[in-house]
Amino acid sequence: MAPHLEHDEFFQSLTDLLSKTSQQAHGSVYLTQKPLIDVPGATTTNTQPSILIRATDGNTNAPNPKSTSKDGKIVKNKSTKIKLSTIVTPGDLEAFYTRYAEVCKAGMTGLKKRDRRGRKAKTKGGAAKATKA
Template identity: 60%
Template sequence: MPAHLNHEEFFASLTSLLNTTSQKARGSVYLTQKPFPSTDSTDSQQQQQPPAILIRATDGNTSAPNPKTKASKTPGKATPSKKVKLSTVVSPEELEAFYARYAEVCKAGMTGLKKRDRKKKNAKGKAAGKVQKA
């Protein structure tokens, strides 16, 4: 697994990932965060100080084949790109400044998003609900 990026590299990579995903017709960016306990301190110090936070970002690409598609490759179809994985560790002291910048980057990356079209879903639901009894 690659090493964690520093904050500036993470923000630059996340910005480019959000831009490339929004320029495509489809795509997703998954953002996750979880506690990252340090292994070098004693147990009593870990309980007093909040743990660092591990922030991850990835696109939806996987190298695993899709079981719903045919096994034969189409000659004109491009091969899927590799999965992009980004991660960084944020210490509790840097958390507020990091989240302020993180929110700015995420908001800027969401400008190209379109609202979901719910009309098709509602039309299907209404049509199914109008079944006449004989």
């Protein structure tokens, strides 16, 4: 398992990952967090545990069984899964989350707004279909 990154390294790598994904015009970035309870190296103060923050790009190293070459052999995807993680101590949480929010907001500039025009015409049971006379 790769070692956990320092906060500055984590933010730089996360910025790179978000920009790479938005330039490709498709793909996902998964952000997760969980408390570290009873883990060596994690500190707890006032019953607040350290927090593990992770980011991955969603690629898997497993081959897709539907993607085959001309001779019938399975072709393995060459891209590797990017995994980032860092541990945040309870004393650094507020400063970390402030910068984390800025990085995430900056990385979401390429998102498109959802098209909700069709939703207004639909109602429960489909009884609101307009007929022209």
